[in-house]
Structure formats: structure tokens, C-alpha cells
Amino acid sequence: METWIQRLFLSAALLTLTGISSGVYAQDETASEDDELEQIIAPDIKRRTIKEDDLDSENFEAGIFFGLLSIEDFGTNPVIGITFAYHITEDFFVEAAYGTSETEKTSYELLSGGVELLTDDERDLAYYNISLGYNFLPGQIYFSDKLTFNTNFYVMAGAGNTDFAAKDYFTTNFGAGLRVYGTDWLALDLSMRAHSFKHELFGESKSITNLESRLGLSLFF
Amino acid sequence: MIASQQGADRWLQQIAMTLLLLVPLSPVQAQWFGSDWFAEKEPLQVSVDDAFINVYSGPGRGYPIFYVVEREEVITLLNSRTEWIKIKTRRGLVGWIKRDDMQFTLALDGSKPEFPDSTQADYLVDRFEMGAAYGDFAGADSLNLNLGYRFTKNLSAELRYAENTGQFSDSQIIAGGILFQPFPEWRVSPFFGMGGGTIKTFPSSTLVQTEDREDSILQASLGAYAHLTGRLFLRVEYTNHYILTSRNTNEEVNEWKLGFNVFF
Numbered sequence: 181m182e183t184w185i186q187r188l189f190l191s192a193a194l195l196t197l198t199g200i201s202s203g204v205y206a207q208d209e210t211a212s213e214d215d216e217l218e219q220i221i222a223p224d225i226k227r228r229t230i231k232e233d234d235l236d237s238e239n240f241e242a243g244i245f246f247g248l249l250s251i252e253d254f255g256t257n258p259v260i261g262i263t264f265a266y267h268i269t270e271d272f273f274v275e276a277a278y279g280t281s282e283t284e285k286t287s288y289e290l291l292s293g294g295v296e297l298l299t300d301d302e303r304d305l306a307y308y309n310i311s312l313g314y315n316f317l318p319g320q321i322y323f324s325d326k327l328t329f330n331t332n333f334y335v336m337a338g339a340g341n342t343d344f345a346a347k348d349y350f351t352t353n354f355g356a357g358l359r360v361y362g363t364d365w366l367a368l369d370l371s372m373r374a375h376s377f378k379h380e381l382f383g384e385s386k387s388i389t390n391l392e393s394r395l396g397l398s399l400f401f
Numbered sequence: 402m403i404a405s406q407q408g409a410d411r412w413l414q415q416i417a418m419t420l421l422l423l424v425p426l427s428p429v430q431a432q433w434f435g436s437d438w439f440a441e442k443e444p445l446q447v448s449v450d451d452a453f454i455n456v457y458s459g460p461g462r463g464y465p466i467f468y469v470v471e472r473e474e475v476i477t478l479l480n481s482r483t484e485w486i487k488i489k490t491r492r493g494l495v496g497w498i499k500r501d502d503m504q505f506t507l508a509l510d511g512s513k514p515e516f517p518d519s520t521q522a523d524y525l526v527d528r529f530e531m532g533a534a535y536g537d538f539a540g541a542d543s544l545n546l547n548l549g550y551r552f553t554k555n556l557s558a559e560l561r562y563a564e565n566t567g568q569f570s571d572s573q574i575i576a577g578g579i580l581f582q583p584f585p586e587w588r589v590s591p592f593f594g595m596g597g598g599t600i601k602t603f604p605s606s607t608l609v610q611t612e613d614r615e616d617s618i619l620q621a622s623l624g625a626y627a628h629l630t631g632r633l634f635l636r637v638e639y640t641n642h643y644i645l646t647s648r649n650t651n652e653e654v655n656e657w658k659l660g661f662n663v664f665f
Contacts, residue, residue, distance in 0.1 A: 228443075228508060228509060228510055229508055229510065229512045229514075229515065230445055230447060230478070230508040230512075230514035230515065231514070231515045232481075232514075232515060232516045232517070234445055235445060235478055235480060235481050235486065236479075236480040236481070237480065237481045237482065238480050238481070238482050239482060239483060266663060267482065267483050268483070268630070268631060268632065268633050268663065269483050269484060269630060269631060269633075270460060270461045270462070270482075270483045270484060270485065272633070274533075274661070274663070310533045310544075310546075312661070315461070317463070318459060318461045318463035318464050319463075320458065320459075320464070320465075328458075330458065330459040330464065332461065332463075339535055339542075339544060340544060341544060341564055341566060347571070347605070348564065348566045348571050349566060350541075350542035350544070350566040361459070364460075364480075364482075364487060400482070
């Protein structure tokens with residue numbers, strides 16, 4: 181009850197100060213300089229309603245990453261890619277990623293001398309995936325006595341395709357990472373991914389899991 | 402030597418491509434697409450209309466509360482992320498408050514700021530939707546993307562793209578369709594849809610019949626949207642694909658799909 185009355189008085193006071201009718205408001209610009217009381221109490225009050233749409237929302241995230249992708253039998257190689265994410269709630273986000281890498285010769289190809297299992301083009305690997313992520317363990321890193329950075333961990337799982345050896349492979353992925361926010365709109369991402377798919381390049385069907393460790397930089401907008 | 406140089410060139414190309422893709426996404430550019438170019442925006446200010454509002458150090462409930470803004474204190478709203486709003490106090494302190502706490506503030510003219518709770522009903526008309534789903538396409542793993550637009554609360558049109566990767570062949574489907582939702586207000590709301598497009602099939606090179614094919618496809622689907630939270634919906638769908646082949650018999654494939662859709 182008390183707060184209700186206070187609110188009523190506060191609203192009434194604010195309304196009075198800004199000038200109740202628009203006619204008064206029109207004259208306010210010139211009159212306010214003479215009105216001492218108004219200058220003291222509320223010098224910069226403007227008539228303005230606030231809508232959520234006026235506020236800039238920053239729920240999208242675009243990023244670039246570099247890292248190492250280890251492909252079973254085909255060596256560990258640099259990987260580069262881009263990510264695009266949408267943060268649905270503070271907990272959940274969806275992320276689309278695209279990455280490319282190049283694989284090496286297998287040990288068998290190296291030892292046997294002339295045998296080539298794949299052509300040069302077939303050694304290129306590209307993947308894309310869509311994942312659902314969950315943020316947890318929010319925290320802060322105290323860098324110096326003046327500088328702290330917000331952080332959070334995340335886990336994610338998703339699916340996509342890997343284009344390798346002239347064929348598409350349905351690939352499931354899961355991963356985890358640490359996001360360090362340099363500012364509210366710039367984040368450093370230190371993370372691991374595991375990409376699993378099944379191939380028959382050596383005659384038999386074989387399930388492989390490729391580990392990727394990477395460092396990314398992303399912008400929120 | 403030449404081979405490695407070509408490799409390096411390709412790397413540079415890839416880096417350049419990636420950077421190019423990123424350029425239009427920087428926050429400065431994103432603001433440019435707004436109506437007022439270069440114009441300094443008027444600060445959005447509200448005053449606190451409750452005993453106090455907690456200020457968090459980050460946009461999440463796990464971050465510590467490091468400050469409180471008290472009754473009648475004027476705060477400037479900077480931007481928002483998910484359910485959090487970044488604010489600046491008169492003394493220049495920057496922190497985050499819960500979006501729900503906007504109900505305890507007043508605009509400087511005494512009016513209530515308009516921060517309506519988003520409900521399922523907000524996503525029924527004039528909305529774009531984007532979604533991804535996983536499906537089982539006759540034994541092949543199928544990855545589906547859809548982009549839709551809802552004209553009326555019952556009717557929406559959508560574009561569908563699917564990549565199916567199977568043991569014996571891969572295929573791609575590009576299709577368009579119309580969805581009809583008789584009861585859009587229901588939390589779990591059924592829909593049915595019809596569509597058509599093309600399917601490209603790439604048989605594995607190890608098989609005898611290795612010719613790539615392109616056929617027309619007709620789709621009929623039955624499914625449901627389930628509202629999860631905010632703009633996120635779960636979508637379950639059963640689709641009957643009818644492939645009009647150039648051979649003597651047509652093919653029929655039934656597919657189960659499970660995915661999520663986000664409305665904008």
C-alpha cells in the first residue's frame with residue numbers, strides 16, 4: 181500500500197515537472213530557463229516513452245577460429261573456419277559452424293612408396309554442422325587489480341556433414357569450451373570438438389572420431 | 402615445392418574468404434543498417450521505481466551482484482542480451498540487470514517502459530522462422546534446414562533444404578511448401594503441409610549404377626510445433642516423399658524428423 185502511494189506521488193511529481201499538457205511542453209523550452217524550481221530538480225527530463233524495440237539487442241555472434249584437427253589415419257593438420265550463433269536464452273544457444281582442413285598421407289602410403297589412396301583434391305576436408313549449446317559455470321578471471329573478464333563454459337552437441345575423399349559423411353559432433361569476454365561484444369573462445377563419422381575408405385566400415393582443438397574470436401551484434 | 406605453394410595459396414584464399422564473410426557482421430556495420438546513420442542516439446533513461454534493483458557483473462544469473470541501484474536513481478539502458486539489459490549508472494558504473502526488473506522502473510516522463518513478456522502468441526503473424534532438424538530418410542541420415550514466413554496465423558510458406566547421407570547413396574532435396582496450422586494458439590500445435598521440389602541423388606562410386614540422377618519430388622507432411630521458451634519451438638514431423646523417377650516405378654520414402662525452429 182505504502183509503495184503504491186509512493187509510486188503514485190512519484191508519477192504525479194514527474195508528470196508535473198515535465199509539464200502535463202503538450203501545450204505547456206511546447207513553451208517549456210523557453211520558459212524553463214526562468215523556472216528556477218524545474219532547473220534544480222529535474223534539469224534534463226524529457227517526455228519519452230521507452231519501448232523494448234528502442235534497445236539494441238545483441239543476441240547474434242559471428243566468429244572465426246583456427247586450430248588443429250586430428251583426422252584418424254590422415255594426420256593432424258591446421259583447421260580454419262567460421263561460426264555463427266544465436267543466443268536464445270542465457271543458457272541455450274544454437275551455433276552453425278563451417279571449417280576446412282587438408283589431410284596428410286596415411287602411414288601406409290608413406291611406407292609403401294608409390295601408393296596413393298586419394299588424389300590431392302580428395303585430401304581436402306570441409307565440414308559444417310549445427311549444434312545446440314548450453315552455457316554453464318559463469319565466472320570471472322581477475323587479470324589485474326583493475327581488469328576482470330567475464331567467462332563461461334559451454335557444452336554442445338549437434339550434427340552435420342563432412343566432405344572428405346569425394347564423399348559426404350553424416351557427422352555427429354560434441355564439444356566443450358571456455359568463452360572469455362574481453363568486452364561485452366568481443367569473446368575469445370578456447371574449445372575442443374569431437375567429430376564422429378563412419379567411412380569405408382580402407383574397405384571395411386570404420387567409425388572414427390576426430391578431435392579438434394581451437395582458438396576463436398567472435399563478435400556479438 | 403609447387404604443390405606446397407599451391408597449398409599455401411589455397412590457405413590464403415580460405416582466410417580471405419572467411420574474413421570477407423565476417424566483414425558485414427561487425428557491430429559497427431550492424432548499426433549502420435539502422436535508420437539513423439552516424440546520428441548519436443538519444444540515451445534511453447529510466448528511474449528505479451522499487452526499493453532497489455540488483456546489478457550483476459555479467460548477463461547471467463550466476464554472475465555476482467556487485468551493486469544495487471536505489472529508488473529514484475536514473476539509469477541509462479545500453480543494450481540487451483537474451484533476458485539481460487546492460488545499464489550505466491549516473492556515476493558511470495556499468496552492469497547488467499534482469500529484463501524482468503524493467504517492471505520496477507519508470508521512464509522519465511512517468512510512463513511504464515514497454516517490455517511485454519514474449520508469449521507464443523507473439524510469433525503467430527508476420528514472422529520469419531528458421532529451423533534445423535535431423536531425420537531418418539530411408540536409412541540415410543538426413544539433415545534438414547528450413548526457412549519460413551508466416552503470413553497469417555494459420556498459414557506459412559517455407560523453403561526446405563535437406564542433405565541425406567546414406568550407405569549406398571547421398572541425396573540433396575530442395576523444395577518449397579505450404580504449412581497449415583489449424584490451432585496455432587495451442588502449446589503443442591499440429592500442422593500439415595504440402596510441397597514439391599527436386600531431389601538429386603549421387604550413388605556411391607563403389608556401386609554398379611553410378612549415374613547421378615535428378616528427379617522431381619512431392620512431399621506431404623504431418624507434424625507439430627511445441628513451444629519451448631521465448632522464440633524457440635520444437636518441431637516434430639512425419640513426411641511422405643513421393644519421388645517421380647524417370648524409371649518405370651516411382652519411389653516412396655517416409656521420413657521422421659525432429660528439430661527446432663526459432664522465430665524472428
